[in-house]
Amino acid sequence: GESVGLHLPTLSVQEGDNSIINCAYSNSASDYFIWYKQESGKGPQFIIDIRSNMDKRQGQRVTVLLNKTVKHLSLQIAATQPGDSAVYFCAENKENTGFQKLVFGTGTRLLVSP
Amino acid sequence: DAGVTQSPTHLIKTRGQQVTLRCSPKSGHDTVSWYQQALGQGPQFIFQYYEEEERQRGNFPDRFSGHQFPNYSSELNVNALLLGDSALYLCASSWAETNTEAFFGQGTRLTVV
Numbered sequence A: 001g002e003s004v005g006l007h008l009p010t011l012s013v014q015e016g017d018n019s020i021i022n023c024a025y026s027n028s029a030s031d032y033f034i035w036y037k038q039e040s041g042k043g044p045q046f047i048i049d050i051r052s053n054m055d056k057r058q059g060q061r062v063t064v065l066l067n068k069t070v071k072h073l074s075l076q077i078a079a080t081q082p083g084d085s086a087v088y089f090c091a092e093n094k095e096n097t098g099f100q101k102l103v104f105g106t107g108t109r110l111l112v113s114p
Numbered sequence B: 001d002a003g004v005t006q007s008p009t010h011l012i013k014t015r016g017q018q019v020t021l022r023c024s025p026k027s028g029h030d031t032v033s034w035y036q037q038a039l040g041q042g043p044q045f046i047f048q049y050y051e052e053e054e055r056q057r058g059n060f061p062d063r064f065s066g067h068q069f070p071n072y073s074s075e076l077n078v079n080a081l082l083l084g085d086s087a088l089y090l091c092a093s094s095w096a097e098t099n100t101e102a103f104f105g106q107g108t109r110l111t112v113v
Helices: none
Strands: A010-014 A019-025 A032-038 A045-051 A056-058 A062-067 A072-077 A086-093 A108-113 B005-007 B010-013 B019-024 B031-037 B044-050 B053-057 B064-068 B074-078 B087-094 B108-112
Touching (some): A010 A019, A019 A108, A032 A062, A032 A072, A045 A056, A072 A086, B005 B087, B010 B019, B019 B108, B044 B064
Parallel strands (some): A010 A108, B010 B108
Antiparallel strands (some): A019 A072, A032 A045, A056 A062, B019 B074, B031 B044, B031 B087, B044 B053, B064 B074, B087 B108
């Protein structure tokens, strides 16, 4: 069945370091992936997305890498800041179904120490 | 530009009661999806509304129902509440043309006692 999993439940880094959050997915038919950031008491905040016809996409301080061969997704955050502390979710979807049904993993908590 | 707004932000209900949660999508979006997020878990898809119809449903019982209005806003109704229905209920809006970039509201925290 479909599932999106994360390798590490908690990641602790020092301010200024680069962070890498990993995600594995099992549905090879998924063609659209999103990373969300969720702070305590808030809804998920869209960070960056990538389609399956791409291997890499960059945003402001963030980069998403997609490896379709091993069904692996990663989020890289450059120069991590205390404000980046949150739970990060990857989610997958199949675009050509005509509707959106995101499948989320359980999330990785990122802790940034000053 | 207002993002996705949900009301109320918090709600306490008793077992067996019924509850209605509301969502207004982001401006320009025509599709609304509802998710349930239990504590410490990722969001789980409940259902999606487009053109005032439910067009996809997740693995949730019929106690969960919804509605979409002509202005694209939506309601989630849950009947015969159980303790296990306690969760953060999230609304996400998107544009059906691309079905990408779903934006979430801040959620409604429902506690069933």
